[in-house]
Amino acid sequence: xxxxxxxxxxxxxxxxxxxxxxxxxxxxxxxxxxxxxxxxxxxxxxxxxxxxxxxxxxxxxxxxxxxxxxxxxxxxxxxxxxxxxxxxxxxxxxxxxxxxxxxxxxxxxxxxxxxxxxxxxxxxxxxxxxxxxxxxxxxxxxxxxxxxxxxxxxxxxxxxxxxxxxxxxxxxxxxxxxxxxxxxxxxxxxxxxxxxxxxxxxxxxxxxxxxxxxxxxxxxxxxxxxxxxxxxxxxxxxxxxxxxxxxxxxxxxxxxxxxxxxxxxxxxxxxxxxxxxxxxxxxxxxxxxxxxxxxxxxxxxxxx
Numbered sequence: 558x559x560x561x562x563x564x565x566x567x568x569x570x571x572x573x574x575x576x577x578x579x580x581x582x583x584x585x586x587x588x589x590x591x592x593x594x595x596x597x598x599x600x601x602x603x604x605x606x607x608x609x610x611x612x613x614x615x616x617x618x619x620x621x622x623x624x625x626x627x628x629x630x631x632x633x634x635x636x637x638x639x640x641x642x643x644x645x646x647x648x649x650x651x652x653x654x655x656x657x658x659x660x661x662x663x664x665x666x667x668x669x670x671x672x673x674x675x676x677x678x679x680x681x682x683x684x685x686x687x688x689x690x691x692x693x694x695x696x697x698x699x700x701x702x703x704x705x706x707x708x709x710x711x712x713x714x715x716x717x718x719x720x721x722x723x724x725x726x727x728x729x730x731x732x733x734x735x736x737x738x739x740x741x742x743x744x745x746x747x748x749x750x751x752x753x754x755x756x757x758x759x760x761x762x763x764x765x766x767x768x769x770x771x772x773x774x775x776x777x778x779x780x781x782x783x784x785x786x787x788x789x790x791x792x793x794x795x796x797x798x799x800x801x802x803x804x805x806x807x808x809x810x811x812x813x814x815x816x817x818x819x820x821x822x823x824x825x826x827x828x829x830x831x832x833x834x835x836x837x838x839x840x841x842x843x844x845x846x847x848x849x850x851x852x853x854x855x856x857x858x859x860x861x
Contacts, residue, residue, distance in 0.1 A: 600778065606738065618734060665802060694810065
């Protein structure tokens with residue numbers, strides 16, 4: 558019996574968990590600094606994934622696959638997390654989401670050339686619509702106390718976007734010979750090593766953190782990281798990089814709804830419109846291109 562493809566449900570889980578991470582990061586932003594938050598989150602994820610990946614006794618990847626895992630472990634799990642956390646200390650969430658979501662555009666463009674995924678019209682149009690939705694959400698959530706965007710914050714967001722693109726594209730290749738869980742587990746371990754210089758800060762901040770703050774840190778490690786990245790890898794192994802990346806345009810919209818429900822932050826009308834555009838855009842990317850059907854003319858009498 559052929560295994561059922563659960564790529565779409567896996568992506569929806571990823572979107573929900575990654576969106577919840579925005580709320581979690583905001584909840585403990587005053588307790589943990591950018592580097593220590595990244596290290597704590599990756600430590601929790603590594604421990605959780607060790608319990609899942611290690612008992613399977615799956616052979617460890619070697620050669621090119623291992624090199625790629627190390628690459629995106631450093632770039633995506635390590636550098637991306639630190640850059641994004643640091644950027645959110647200077648920029649409001651809307652601006653951060655807007656700049657970082659350049660990442661899916663880069664992924665679609667590069668994958669279209671390198672992986673020969675092409676540039677299907679539904680994907681390009683859908684991403685444009687979804688990005689417009691992100692822009693509306695960014696405008697609606699802009700902190701009025703921030704008059705101008707920090708140059709450092711913008712640069713950090715651009716770094717995060719590039720890291721996101723490099724991470725996704727290198728992981729896509731590594732998944733040809735590696736299971737999703739294994740690819741995420743090893744990348745988490747690599748990211749943890751990269752963030753080890755922040756260990757003294759993490760120890761100091763854990764000493765002053767409340768039980769609730771520590772609970773949020775563990776949540777970020779187990780759910781958005783260990784589970785969210787595993788479901789992402791499952792879908793990435795089966796779909797094109799452009800399709801998977803475009804789905805993450807739903808993250809800011811879902812994060813807005815979670816903030817509304819959990820933090821009582823009521824979205825503006827503009828945010829609702831932006832969320833609708835994100836949903837519409839991602840839906841458009843799922844449309845299949847019509848293939849022209851050539852109808853052969855019926856043979857005339859006597860024609861062979």
